[in-house]
Amino acid sequence: MMARVGQLARLLREQAGVDERLPTDLDRIAKWCSVVVADIPLDGFLGYYTSVGNRHGILLKEGQPRTQRRFTLAHELGHLSLPGHDGATPCADRDVLRPRVSRERERAANEFAAELLMPAFRFRSDIRDRDPSIELLAELADEQRYDVSLTAAGIRLAKLTHEPVAVVCSEAGRLKWKDWSRNFSYALPSSGGRVPGGSVAAAVLRGEDDSRVPERIDNHAWFDGREQALEVYESAINMHRLGRVLSVIWVVERD
Ligand SMILES: [Zn+2]
Structure with a gap:
């Protein structure tokens, strides 16, 4: 699954027209995905992906340092893009931006985020x-x-x-x-x-x-x-x- 995660992240970069440019323009990717991103107070969670019909929303805990916010957003874009990740689940601090997390979905979303931000x-x-x-x-x-x-x-x-x-x-x-x-x-x-x-x-x-x-x-x-x-x-x-x-x-x- 992990190899496929990387491929999907690369595909999203290509499709959204970000290609090889760095730093990765996440706003452009979010826009291409027609996803609304909002920073709101969240307790114990860094991010949340949700969809209503064909509309997608990503909620981010407000006040995150810029680079952490970028990673959380990329992680949530992973939940949005990866098969089997539908159904809103809030992402806890301990699952985002940590190595070797035990929950498979969270690990996959982290791998996706890493490839999106830092192409291998x-x-x-x-x-x-x-x-x-x-x-x-x-x-x-x-x-x-x-x-x-x-x-x-x-x-x-x-x-x-x-x-x-x-x-x-x-x-x-x-x-x-x-x-x-x-x-x-x-x-x-x-x-x-x-x-x-x-x-x-x-x-x-x-x-x-x-x-x-x-x-x-x-x-x-x-x-x-x-x-x-x-x-x-x-x-x-x-x-x-x-x-x-x-x-x-x-x-x-x-x-
Ligand atoms: Zn997550």
């Missing part, structure tokens, strides 16, 4: 030969590029990179969520577990400056990296507005 073929070429880092995420997330949150860019990086990379979000000393690339084969602490003291995330959580470029850390800081041939790097940023720290962990495997 472009994103892959943007990350090729670049060190996976917060610096790279900030460059890609920029208003003039993909115009997405650092979080969205980070989850996309974990999905599309060939490097062993993990993206970890921490809050109040604990892991909030984590995501990792298909070549990352190391066991990170569980969500809800303590952020390890030797990590850059822990230093940033203690109030030290962000570390936007990869910094060599102890092999054991995040996981049991016994192999000698490993080098582990981490970059991390304090997302003050959210009260969270985002880390990119990158393993260089020497052969």
